[in-house]
Amino acid sequence: MPNPTAAMLVIGDEILSGRTRDSNMHHLAIALTEHGITLAEARMISDEHEVIKRHVAELSERYDHVFTSGGIGPTHDDITAEAVADAMDAPCGIRDDARAILQAHYDRSGQELNEARLRMARIPDGAALIDNPISAAPGFTLGNVHVMAGVPTIFTAMLAGLLPTLTGGAPMVSSSIRVERGEGDIAGPLADLAEAHPEVSLGSYPFTQNGIHGSNIVARSQDAAAVERTMSALRALFPEAV
């Protein structure tokens, strides 16, 4: 059975302007690969209601899961919750369970749960809360859309709680060799080998290091034995490989 599929939406103008470099997509990619969910695509989009709504609607229809990061804080530009709710046709407002979590958190820290902070209790009807062990304000899962914070430490912590609750498939197994020859030298025999092993995905990634032009060749499959067969063939083809 093929693995479940997923898409990611990284939400925020600061990524697209180059002010901030996203790291959540790379973290999610590694975590999903280990869990046996195939990340089929990722999109970085601006924080406008209609834009978020359009992408969430399209991706939640196309894939088994959608993961979002960004836009669930207390400020005026944090609009992800409403936009996701709108895309999924769910009403969205301050919810008592989320408010109670925030109230307890701010009581402990001696801060006021003011109107701005209360915005972080806006959760769509029918959504399940995602625990935030760092700063309390929860994410949520609505249908197949998992809405998480943009701050990397919080995103990571939310995902660590969420991922074990999702059904994964067979984790992807991968193995690689490093050949100190340029891609143009090895591409011919590599193409023949790829054709002879259609059950694995065979990728070639060029590198330049200390003046050496080389290629990392990566074999990937859910079938560990098939990866091992392909690696044997690769080592026979490139006996000098590391």
Add this chain to the structure above:
Amino acid sequence: MPNPTAAMLVIGDEILSGRTRDSNMHHLAIALTEHGITLAEARMISDEHEVIKRHVAELSERYDHVFTSGGIGPTHDDITAEAVADAMDAPCGIRDDARAILQAHYDRSGQELNEARLRMARIPDGAALIDNPISAAPGFTLGNVHVMAGVPTIFTAMLAGLLPTLTGGAPMVSSSIRVERGEGDIAGPLADLAEAHPEVSLGSYPFTQNGIHGSNIVARSQDAAAVERTMSALRALFPEAV
């Protein structure tokens, strides 16, 4: 007049599996912002013909420019040229001008222009070549789609040659202040200020550093005077800000 808009397509399974962390999108975002082209969205997608074709067709229709990175090398998994040509309804094959560039390059280095390397001369009919000062194999512009290499040094060099040929708009001007108060504290007054200055885009980005929870507030606009007015208002609102 609004600035030209753009989208980026980062092509390659190695990004989506987490094996490689993309850096080209962040580089492009900064370069386009400086040049006065608005990066409206970026997508990371897998290197399958139909997937590349679908996204190129959609984005080239929606935006003024599409920039792609990845998949134009000599190996069997380098399929971007054909997929882009297919999306834009252009024939694609070995082109004499590209072949001459490669022949001269490999003659100089004493290597053979073999069948695999010749794949890098596959250029769609009607496309303009993009210069590759690093390793010769050119990128190309077909319609409003700019196809470049995935290797970061080559992507950067290609973009440096391409960007001055594209018409930019007014560069985005941005300015920021750092407030050592959490977003929940400042969100109320910040929302009022954002409403009073609709001509600028006002973003708030939380940070935690040495145990301090703070917010970076960023004002962005093509109108430098409007950014300055907003910054004055921000400094009056948060006199303790740095």
